Amino acid sequence: MQRESMEFDVVIVGAGPAGLSTACRLMQQANEAGQELMVCVVEKSAEVGGHILSGAVIESRALDELFPDWKEQGAPLKTAVTEDQVYLMTSAEKAIKLPNLIVPKTMHNHGNYIASVANLSRWLGEQAEQLGVEIFPGFAASHIIYGDDGQVAGIGTGDMGLDEKGEQKDTYMPGMDLLAKYTIFSEGCRGHLGKELLAKFELDKDADAQHYGIGIKELWDVPADKHQPGLVVHGAGWPLSEANASGGFFLYHAEDCQVMLGLITDLNYSNPHLSPFDEFQRSKHHPLIAQYLEGGxxxxxxxxxxxxxxxxxLPKMSMPGGLLLGCDAGTLNFAKIKGTHTAMKTGMIAAETIFAALTSGDEGGKDLTAYGDNFKNSWVYEELYRTRNFGPALHKYGTFIGGAVNFIDQNLFGLPFTLRDNHEDYAQMKLASECATINYPKPDGVLSFDKPSSVFLSNTNHEENQPCHLKLKDSSIPLMQNLPKFDEPAQRYCPAGVYEILDDAAGEKVFQINSQNCVHCKTCDIKDPAQNITWVTPEGGGGPNYPNM
Incomplete structure (x- = not known):
């Protein structure tokens, strides 16, 4: 069977806020101008929103611009923030509530909404289709198609129906080549095609080292008497502080007696014994958090x-024939712990840049450097520039002094200099022999849980007899290098139990990859100290399926 191809004006990879905002704004302009435009969006999840996970408190600024009547149209932003609380967790039992006066302004959420970004993406997908966009869920963009001059010319979707050895099964169906004048890459954090583009076109050669965190989230139904719609709670300190790691928890009271809670662990931690999953599970036993969950x-x-x-x-976001947007480029505002509004705005800017080019007779394949200029003239650039010191201050000086620096920078006056942190997250890990072991308590099945039951609730499913989508550059490194040096940290940094060290029948150590458990978080691609693991797309439609996340 031969691969078929289809041609479009614009192909968009990823049906998240950035990609769908690009699609909507493109079609809005085309419809207003009475011009025909062919736009398609490919999404690896079986449905739009199925792989989207975020806190989330959403700032509606970009949505206000894209759909000024979004409330009348029924966008799923229904719960306005009514109260902010920020705490410093000093121990497993105690916490200090910080007065609003000393909390950086970026953490104030008046006027924002507690919402599911997965449901917002579903709604944006509906708007895009009504505007004439073609959306292909269940089709994973597996590789980039390059033109004769090296420009991005589109993407190829993955073949379906291959077995573990890559051989065709009875269900085999070849993928399709989707060709475009311009291709948008909006895969979210650590997109595997975005990673390729960054290297191929040296897009990040003038940028500081990128930094990451892993966010682990749960959704709870709680008793009505413990539910406070609109309450936003953030905190830092315990339990991560015990392992000299940084990050923080969030707890948001949404509608319908539901609470969203989670822990973000910065991936620059140094102790290989640390498990972000277990840190999150024990954080729920703190009285500040447990009071809302008991009985839920x-x-x-x-x-x-x-x-x-x-x-x-931030890298250069344009290359011949393509643009890199949203969290694929790293536009999340960590000072606000928000990336939805910034991702959406990058998509809108991309749409306006591309539409202007196409209507001027552009045949595609060019490096749309005008995007960089338009980005610099936007509020999203100004917002990110204003908060440029937030992360480096915390990394350099810690929670206390870094927090004080950020209070001065955000609330009093902007610092006249730029702090830098060029240390790669994966390179921060110390030898296991130099670090204290961490003995995590067993989950109680009431507030804390194990990984298997957690993965079950993520609705994760992959066809087991398919090529493994977690590629090792060198299969010997986990046992020969990572195990003796770092007690193979993949066993702990993965929040889904994908990686295990087992004993075979002969008593020899075996590195096992349970790829069917993968929730597509990409942490292994980021944190592996040898940079030996590469995450690529599995068969389309596989992975988690998040409702209301």
């Missing part, structure tokens, strides 16, 4: 890496 029921679980390097780590 956990209904969903998920995990996703976030790109948090901010302004200093």
């Amino acid at each position: 029921k956990r209904v969903s679980y998920g995990a996703r890496a976030i790109t948090k390097g901010g302004f200093n780590a």
Whole structure:
């Protein structure tokens, strides 16, 4: 069977806020101008929104611009923030509530909404289709198609129906080549095609090192008497502080007696014994958090890496024939812990840049450097520049002094200099022999849980007899290098139990990859100290399926 091809004006990889905002804005302009435009979006999840996971408190600024009547149209932003609380967790039992006066302004959420980004993406997908966009869910963009001059010319979707050895099964169906004048890459944090583009076109050669965190999230149904719609709670310190790691928890009271809670662990931690999953599970036993969960029921679980390097780590976002947008480029504002509005705005800027080019007779394949100029003239550039010191201050000086620096920078006056952090996250890990072991308590099945039951709640499913999508550059490294040096940290940094060290029948150590458990968080691709693991797309439609996350 031969691969077929289809041609479009614009192909968009990823049906998240950035990609769908690009699609909507493109068609809005085309419809207003009475011009025909062929736009398609490919999404590796079986449905739009199925792989989207975020906190989330959403700032509606970009949505206000894209769909000024979004409330009348029924966008799923229904719960306005009513109260902010920020805590410093000093121990497993105690926490200090910080007065709003000393909390950086970026952490104030008046006017924002507690919402599911997965459901917002579903709604944006509906708007895009009504505007004339073609959306192909269940089709994973597996590789980039390059033109004769090396320009991006489109993407190829993955073949379906291959077995573990890459041989064709009875269900085999070849993928398709989707060709375009311009291709948008909006895969989210650590997109595997975006990673390729960064290297091929040296897009990040003038940028600081990118930084990441892993966000682990649960959705709970809680008793009505413990539910406070609109309450936003953030905190830092314990339990991560015990391992000299940084990050923080969030707890948001959404509608319908549901609470969203999670822990973000910065992936620059140094102790290889640390397990972000177990840190999150024990954090729920803190009285500040437990008071809202007791008597409740956990209904969903998920995990996703976030790109948090901010302004200093932004790459060049254009290359011949393509643009890199949203969290694929790292536009999340970590000072606000928000990336939805910035991702959406990058998509809108991309749409306006591309439409202007196409209507001027552009045949495609060019490096749209005008995008960089338009980005610099936007509010999203100004916002990210204003918060450029937030992450580096915390990394350099810690929670206390770094927090004080950020209070001065954000609340009093902007610092006249730029702090830098060029240390790669994966390179920060110390030898296991130099670090204290961490003995995590067993989950109680009431507030804390194990990985298998958590993965079950993520609705993760992959066809087992398919090529493994977690590629090792050198299969000997996990046992010969990572195990003796770092006690193979993949066993712990993965929040889904994908990686295990087992004993075979002869008593020899075996590195096992349970790829069917993968929730597509990309942490392994980021944190492996040898940079030996590469995440690529599995068969389309596989992975988690997040409801209301």
